Amino acid sequence: MESLLAEATAFGNEDANASLEAKAQKALECPCIQNLRSGPCGSQFSAAFLCFLKSTAEEKGSDCVQPFVALQSCIQTNPNAFPKEVLENDEAETQEKPSEDYKIIPPRWAVEPTTSPKTKL
């Protein structure tokens, strides 16, 4: 997200004398985030994005919990908030063939009980 913010902010920063408010508004117009501003959660995205850019809190954005939680809730209730083809995990094609010895050591409670009645460890 840092580089995106940098790009959008740079877009809004052309006029160094503009107010934080104006800069944030300008940043919102950056074509780079137009996809995120559309769809059912677009307004929530814009609100969170604007809040962060305008934040003057010591820890920038720490006063934006509400709009970010609103964005989260929106995404939760709208699984298709953003264009589906992009949101789909294309795991299948990117995944390297896992090697045979790719094992984990599980905790006891996660192990499927064996069908053999003899094993009582």
Place this chain on the structure above:
Amino acid sequence: MSPVVLIRGVAAVGDLHGDLLKSKQALRLAGLIDSQDRWSGGSSTLVQVGDVLDRGGQELKILYFLEKLKRQAVKVGGNVITMNGNHEIMNIDRNFFCVHPSGLDEFQNWAGWFSTGNNMKQLCDGLQKPKDLYDGIPSTFPGIKQQYMNGFRARIAALRPQGPIATRFLSKNLTVLVVGESVFVHGGILPEHVDYGLERINEDVRDWITGSRETVSSDLVRTRNSLLWLRKFSNETAEDCDCSLLEHALSTIPGARRMIMGHTIQRGGINGACNNRAIRIDVGMSQGCINGLPEVLEISEDSGLRILTSNPSDHQNRHDLLIPEQHGPREVEVQA
């Protein structure tokens, strides 16, 4: 508002094991955080000796919390130093034997939002396509109950070398630390570790976690006598502490007078063995351990050792170390 801070010094806290509430209680008891959970330790340095992971369901919350505290501390001249315990290495190694079920939930939830964030980035023109979080991780593991599969996959993705959580948090951990006369290590140090080089040990482990190094020696972090698993100096019965070996190890580190360790639960609370050359600070405070009373070790500038404890009853065998809590543990007012 007059800021109240600890005497400039070092505070050390033991194994936290996924229990955020107990972690905060310990730090508050030591005056390191205020009622709003903000750093109030001024220029003190907090050392956490490892084992944040496993046995509880707030592992990520503790990692983020300590990171946030560090930023606050550094601003006022303090510091928070986090270290590797054997449980950090186990998780990086996909050894999930001590994971708590709620620890799968927390990581799965994290992974869901991390992936959503990645997906949103893909909608931004001009941004590099982020690598798939689960790249190379099998979708299923034989013999594991189906309902836990995604939890384990999330843990692997987060904690494997180069994983986002490993990189952001665990790669910042030290494996061995010397502050003044004190040597901090999760399990213990042997002369052969000193021979290998303390700086080199920290580098090896860090480089393995960030992925710039293929592997890290098991003699350093995985075997019984490694820095993270050793119990020779932390056995609960003080008589079982190998004092001559400890002296030998300490003598190989210039200026070192004591070793401060976690790893082995001390039911009686923080204590010293071998004339306080071995200080054992794992009190098993996590609910996933023995739900022990939080305690913090403080080392003041003149090297005095104190135990900050919430335990009202005294401990007979550690009078020389103990300072019980007295309405805000020995806080000192300073001018801002």
